[in-house]
Amino acid sequence: MATPVASSAMRETPPPRDGVIIKTEDLWKTYDMGAAIQVHALSGVSFEIERGEYVAIMGPSGSGKSTLMNLIGCLDTPTRGIYWLNARLVSELSDDELAYIRNKEIGFVFQTFNLLSRASALHNVELPLIYSGMPATERLEKAEDALRKVDLTDRMHHKPNELSGGQRQRVAVARALVNNPSIILADEPTGNLDSATGEEIMALFERLHQGGNTIVLVTHEHDIAAHAHRIIHVRDGRIERDERVE
Helix, strand or coil: CCCCCCCHHHHCCCCCCCCEEEEEEEEEEEEEEECCEEEEEEEEEEEEEECCCEEEEECCCCCCHHHHHHHHCCCCCCCEEEEEECCEEHHHCCHHHHHHHHHHCEEEECCCCCCCCCCCHHHHHHHHHHHCCCCHHHHHHHHHHHHHHCCCHHHCCCCHHHCCHHHHHHHHHHHHHCCCCCEEEEECCCCCCCHHHHHHHHHHHHHHHHCCCCEEEEECCHHHHCCCCEEEEEECCEEEEEEECC
């Protein structure tokens, strides 16, 4: 993936004010479809998220919310615009630097869990620490602590096929927590769960938020978004409205 060339105005942009963990300014993502056809998946998106906030990004299929999630998660780079994460201008970073940010700053939770089927829950949670080169003893201690936070100490040596869907997602949440990331980025985290289990996972996110974690939740479901304390509504690649949830 190519990193867009920054303009002089972009380089001169001051960092976010204290307390802001995410800041985007005029963020665009354009896909060239050939024959002079361009599709604007995002068209000038600007917002801020403060440290410790619990925010849902919501929109229908094709609204641009998944594209925005990929940019926030450093899985893709913007065509144009500015993105700050934890005081770093990540919209200007190289691929290697983005990989480092993904490992250190962002804890991902996916709809499909993304667990290694032949590895225990404990080993799955250890993976980000293995990639960062942490010594085995420290790694094990941190992974066990993360599983303790999601109430899975009694299942840490079980493999994914020995766990329920809710337990698998708890393992995924523990893996997201293990590096003490700046943000937890959850993409449709209840999409593969029944409603009762989904509510349990959302209760877990609320508990993590109460513990000080910054959570960004991407969903198309109103009842899931309602668990957040703020909802950013995306439609046709733009922010339609940004509301606080009482």
